[in-house]
Amino acid sequence: MTEAPSSAAPWREPLARARHAHDKAGLEDYLQLATIRPDGTPANRTVVFRGFLEHPDRLLCAADTRSEKVEQLHRNPAVELCWYFPRSREQFRVRGTATVIEAGHPDAAMLVTRDTVWLGLSGSVRVQFAWPDPGGLREDPAVFDIPAPAKASPPAEFCLIVVEPERVDHLQLRPFPHERHVYERDGAGVWAVTAVNP
């Protein structure tokens, strides 16, 4: 179990417990990212959690720069993640702001994080960044039968989505009545928690 650091935000510990309860089933890292389309309607898709950054607590996902979600985040960085854990019947809703880290980003530390996440990806994930344009008319299967880009350096198509949470809503459906806690971060970065009705 990857425990939350003792200095971490208070919602990290219940989230670590929920993920741990799902890691044997391989269900711990799938969550849904909602964003805003250019026409103002909501978009929603599954993403894979790729780890935390600390001080402040942020969540990492990988993305293709050619994907609609990256285009949407460049225009509007507001997001809500929804992470449902079916075995423990609990949900974390993470509201916040996303930053896209692409090649050439001015923050050198973030580029190191981008390299590190890339290094951790399997070949079958890395190869997808060399596939034809996502969402374009389906090309011949042979076009996809190519080697994965090397581990040494991520291609320009690879980027990180870094979500900085402002509010986390934790709902537990197993207790009856259900439990619900809302964590909110103030301007100084301090988290407060409130018990609310489910």
Next chain:
Amino acid sequence: MTEAPSSAAPWREPLARARHAHDKAGLEDYLQLATIRPDGTPANRTVVFRGFLEHPDRLLCAADTRSEKVEQLHRNPAVELCWYFPRSREQFRVRGTATVIEAGHPDAAMLVTRDTVWLGLSGSVRVQFAWPDPGGLREDPAVFDIPAPAKASPPAEFCLIVVEPERVDHLQLRPFPHERHVYERDGAGVWAVTAVNP
């Protein structure tokens, strides 16, 4: 297995197969609903699928009229549902428009559907509509220890969310390269499907 009617939209059959592959695990009916908050940011939460309406194909969920999602849908009916199936590694993204069916709705047939969905709910779900205001400061556990509202007639707090899809994006991660099909409905209600790059 609940098969899709032969006259149903073409995405209904692959969705029925995915749900069937998850029903023994109890994972077939949980999906994520993205909406727009009054401040323009996205909201995202897990909802429970409660069945289909036919002609045209629409998806049903139950909701509490006091919940933020119902308030959001009254202001802006645009939604995207994201339905991820972990065992078969496939995802359906359903973009469309939601209608809220509350007591007193002018369409009598929709009120019958509301009664029918209410009848199918367990007591532990029905009682939640009599609990204190969702999201309010947590009240004493004793306040929640009340009988469930009767099956005979739904309380005013109970409503349906009816989603009418315009576009369904079906991604299959098990084949390699992955498969992706986009279904779109034209103005006459006819669905067309296009194979696109994953």
